Amino acid sequence: MRVPWCLLLLFVLIPSIFAGVGLEASTDRKEYKPGEMVRVDISGPPNARVGVEIRDPEHRLLFIKELKLDEKGRGSFEFCLSKTAVPGNYTIYLATPGAFTKVVFWVVSNQTLEAREVNVMLVFENAASEPVRKVLIDIGGLRYSVEEGFLNLKLREGVYPLKLICGKCIISIGNLDVRENGEYKVILPLYKVRLIFRDTLGNPVKGLSVKLSGGCGSFSGVTGDEGWVEFKNVPLGSYELVYDGVSKILEVEGDVELELKVSKSIPVWVWYVVVVVVAIVAYVVVKRVFSRKSTQSVEEDF
Numbered sequence: 155m156r157v158p159w160c161l162l163l164l165f166v167l168i169p170s171i172f173a174g175v176g177l178e179a180s181t182d183r184k185e186y187k188p189g190e191m192v193r194v195d196i197s198g199p200p201n202a203r204v205g206v207e208i209r210d211p212e213h214r215l216l217f218i219k220e221l222k223l224d225e226k227g228r229g230s231f232e233f234c235l236s237k238t239a240v241p242g243n244y245t246i247y248l249a250t251p252g253a254f255t256k257v258v259f260w261v262v263s264n265q266t267l268e269a270r271e272v273n274v275m276l277v278f279e280n281a282a283s284e285p286v287r288k289v290l291i292d293i294g295g296l297r298y299s300v301e302e303g304f305l306n307l308k309l310r311e312g313v314y315p316l317k318l319i320c321g322k323c324i325i326s327i328g329n330l331d332v333r334e335n336g337e338y339k340v341i342l343p344l345y346k347v348r349l350i351f352r353d354t355l356g357n358p359v360k361g362l363s364v365k366l367s368g369g370c371g372s373f374s375g376v377t378g379d380e381g382w383v384e385f386k387n388v389p390l391g392s393y394e395l396v397y398d399g400v401s402k403i404l405e406v407e408g409d410v411e412l413e414l415k416v417s418k419s420i421p422v423w424v425w426y427v428v429v430v431v432v433a434i435v436a437y438v439v440v441k442r443v444f445s446r447k448s449t450q451s452v453e454e455d456f
Contacts, residue, residue, distance in 0.1 A: 176198065176253055176255075177196070177197075177198040177199075177202075177204070177248060177249070177250055177253035177254065177255045178196070178197045178198065178255060179194055179195065179196045179197075179246065179248050179255055179257045180194070180195055180257060181193065181194055181195075181246070181257055181259045182195075183259070184259055184260060185259070185260045185261075185262060186235055186259060186260070186261050186262075187235075187261070187262065187263070188235055188236060188237050188238060188239040188261065188263065189234070189235055189236070189237040189239075190234075190235055191232050191233070191234050191235075192232065192233045192234075192235060192259065193230060193231075193232050194206075194230060194231055194232070194233065194246060194257065195228075195229075195230045196221075196223065196228065196229045196230060196231075196248060197223075197227055197228050197229075198223055198227050198250055198253060199223065199227055199250060199252075199253070200223065200224070200225050200226060200227040201222065201223060201224070201225060201227075202222070202223050202227065202250045202251070203220055203221070203222050203223075203250060204220065204221055204222075204223060204229065204248055204249070204250045205218075205219075205220050205248070205249050205250070206218065206219050206220070206221065206231070206246065206247070206248050207246070207247045208233060208244065208245070208246050208247075209244070209245050209247070210239070210240060210242065210244055211240060211241075211242030211243050211244065211294075211295035211315075212240075216233075216236075216244075217233050219231065235261060239261050240261070241261055241262050241263050241294060241295070241312075242260070242261060242294050242295025242296075242315075243258055243259075243260060243294075243295030243296055244258065244259050244260070244261055244295075245257070245258050246258075246259070260295075262310070262312075263312070270310070270311055271308050271309065271310050271311075272308070272309060272310075272311060272332060272333075272334055272335045273306070273307075273308055273335045274306075274307055274308075274309055274332055274335065274336065274337070274338055275304055275305070275306050275307075275336070275337045275338070276293075276304060276305040276306075276307065276330075276337075276338050276340055277303065277304045277337060277338070277339045277340065278291070278300050278303055278304065278305075278340050278342055279303075279339060279340070279341055279342065280341070280342055280344040280345070280346075280386075280387055281341065281342075281343065281344060281345050281346075281408065281409065282345075282346060282409070283341075284386075285303035286300065286303055286342055286344060286387060287300065287301060287302055287303050288300070288301060289318065289319075289320075289342065289344075289387075290318075290319035290320075291305070291316065291317070291318060291319070291340075292315075292316065292317035292318075292319055292324070293307075293309075293314050293315075293316060293330065294314035294315060295315075297319065309332050310332070311332055311333055311334075312332060313329050313330070313331050313332075314329065314330040314332065315328075315329055315330075316328055316329065316330050316340065318342055318343065318344075318389065320370040320371050320389045321369060321370060321371055322369045322370075323368075323369045323370035323371075323389060323391060325343055325370070325389060325390055325391075327340065327341075327342060327343065343389060343390040344386075344387040344388065344389055344390075345387075345388050345389075345390070345406055345407075345408055345409045345410065346384065346385070346386050346387075346388070346409045346410070347366065347373075347384070347385045347388045347404075347406060347409075347410045347412075348382060348383075348384045348385075348409075348410065348411045348412070349364060349382060349383055349384075349395075349397075349410075349412050349413075349414060350380075350381055350382040350411070350412070350413040350414070351364075351377055351381045351382070351383075351397065351413075351414050351415075351416050352381060352413065352414075352415060352416065353415070353416055353417070354415065354416075354417060357381075358377070358379070358380050358381025358382070359377055359381045359416045360377055360378065360379055360381060361376060361377060362376065362377040362381075362383075362397055362398060362416065363375075363376055363397065364376070364377065364383045364395070364396070364397045365395075365396045365397070366385055366388070366393045366394070366395055366396075366404065367393060367394050367396075368391050368392055368393035368394060369391065369392075370388075370389040370390070370391040370393075371388070371389060373385040373388060388406050388410075389406070390406060390407060391406055392404075392405055392406075393405075393406060397414070397416070398416050398417075
């Protein structure tokens with residue numbers, strides 16, 4: 155949950171003086187049209203000062219104020235929506251020392267309020283037209299978990315902005331234009347990354363640990379017998395690629411297939427064998443030289 159920093163100061167940094175007393179709030183309706191007035195009723199600690207923020211579906215700050223509750227711990231305020239307010243999920247954050255709460259309301263266009271409801275089945279696929287499972291999707295400000303590659307929803311006719319939520323990363327997909335009952339296919343910006351590793355002699359490198367990490371997710375694997383590792387459903391974005399002590403930046407804007415060179419180091423035991431062989435050869439050569447000199451010396455004496 156993303157909590158505005160200025161509200162955190164109110165209920166984290168300031169000592170609690172109203173221990174055990176909660177903070178509650180509600181709106182007079184759950185749905186509004188652009189230009190309408192939103193009334194918010196609050197109950198909490200008597201005479202408490204309450205900080206308020208209202209943010210739109212893009213988490214942009216629309217309204218901020220501080221108000222004081224009465225002796226019974228009650229208060230209210232009104233907020234007028236802009237005539238150009240975007241449809242979606244709006245959040246009201248409220249905080250006082252020792253307590254915090256939030257309220258969500260929905261803003262719809264005039265056309266949406268008059269539109270009929272339709273039954274839709276959203277089918278989610280990656281760039282390779284493969285089913286995508288276990289992803290988080292934002293549809294018009296509301297988030298849904300896609301477990302099996304599809305969603306069955308009842309939506310009003312209209313246009314809904316779509317976003318893919320990947321960790322700290324929010325990727326805009328486009329708009330979903332809902333007009334009638336039926337199946338709608340949604341292509342997500344998820345790609346395949348295939349990395350092939352070879353040594354300086356051109357041989358595949360087996361058993362190499364590879365990690366791909368960024369704001370949109372982390373992936374790790376080990377190369378197989380043919381020296382490659384593959385990551386599926388990698389979101390669009392910039393990633394740090396780490397392997398064999400090397401770090402590189404990899405931009406994923408589509409399917410990636412990349413061949414990389416790995417410096418093949420010689421194992422320590424090989425160096426020991428080389429040293430022993432060299433020592434033996436040197437010993438044999440020196441021995442032969444001294445043997446020849448001894449033979450020549452004996453012949454001269456005779």
